Amino acid sequence: MTTSPAIAPTLTAYDPPSSGEGGRDPVGLEGVAGRLADGYLPAVTSRMERIRALTVIAVGAHVCQPFLEEYTADDSAPAWLVFEWMWVEAIARRGSEALGVPGIDTARRRISAGERLSTGNYLKGATAVGLHGAYRTLATDALVVDADGSLDANGERLVRAWEADQGLPGFLDDKSGGGRILDFLRRGVDVSLRKSACAAPPSGEAMWRLADHLAPGLSGQSRRERAFLRELLDEDEC
Numbered sequence: 001m002t003t004s005p006a007i008a009p010t011l012t013a014y015d016p017p018s019s020g021e022g023g024r025d026p027v028g029l030e031g032v033a034g035r036l037a038d039g040y041l042p043a044v045t046s047r048m049e050r051i052r053a054l055t056v057i058a059v060g061a062h063v064c065q066p067f068l069e070e071y072t073a074d075d076s077a078p079a080w081l082v083f084e085w086m087w088v089e090a091i092a093r094r095g096s097e098a099l100g101v102p103g104i105d106t107a108r109r110r111i112s113a114g115e116r117l118s119t120g121n122y123l124k125g126a127t128a129v130g131l132h133g134a135y136r137t138l139a140t141d142a143l144v145v146d147a148d149g150s151l152d153a154n155g156e157r158l159v160r161a162w163e164a165d166q167g168l169p170g171f172l173d174d175k176s177g178g179g180r181i182l183d184f185l186r187r188g189v190d191v192s193l194r195k196s197a198c199a200a201p202p203s204g205e206a207m208w209r210l211a212d213h214l215a216p217g218l219s220g221q222s223r224r225e226r227a228f229l230r231e232l233l234d235e236d237e238c
Contacts, residue, residue: 050217052214052217053134053139054139054158054232056214058145058151058155058158058159061145061150062151062159063182063189064149067189072192072195072197073194074119076118077118082192082198083189086185086200087210087214090207090214091211092107092108094211098216101216102129103123103126103131106122116199117198139155142235156172158232159172162222162224165225181209184205185206188204188207
């Protein structure tokens with residue numbers, strides 16, 4: 001009897017899977033996990049990795065207040081999502097550590113291709129799987145923003161803690177130095193709404209300030225903000 005010679009396995013070129021940033025349930029367990037989570041921690045999801053997202057949402061709500069009911073010129077995105085485009089782009093352009101930031105890989109690819117973020121090239125279903133999609137329920141539950149997206153009581157306190165730590169007094173009240181930064185950010189949202197894409201100058205002050213003062217991780221100077229975020233989570237029993 002003859003036997004065939006064994007054929008050793010060979011390696012092929014690495015073929016990375018397509019990005020799953022927008023995928024929420026790769027193994028089909030979201031239904032079961034969701035029912036368990038709703039019973040124990042109703043405001044928390046498995047996608048939450050960056051608690052500073054609450055501060056980003058609060059600052060964004062204040063920036064977008066004049067545009068609360070506005071959409072991009074092509075009617076595809078509300079103002080708060082435009083602010084999210086700006087923030088994610090700013091973080092991606094800075095090149096800093098951004099593990100757990102929804103959309104960061106997509107933003108880096110688009111920037112490398114010379115594109116600006118928009119409804120057409122950002123996360124599919126961004127209102128559900130982006131930064132706001134992942135954290136909006138918790139932000140509402142913790143009274144950071146209300147159902148309409150305006151700053152709620154705890155959102156104002158959070159922004160005040162953030163502006164104090166960042167040396168931006170007057171941001172919330174649109175006065176002095178902080179008010180100047182607020183104006184730059186609102187201009188960025190305004191032009192982006194009209195262009196239906198992130199249109200704040202990539203090297204301009206709005207994008208620089210977002211990356212500098214709203215990086216995904218809390219720094220050593222974020223003492224007041226950190227303490228208040230911890231207080232919010234304790235109150236929410238998260």
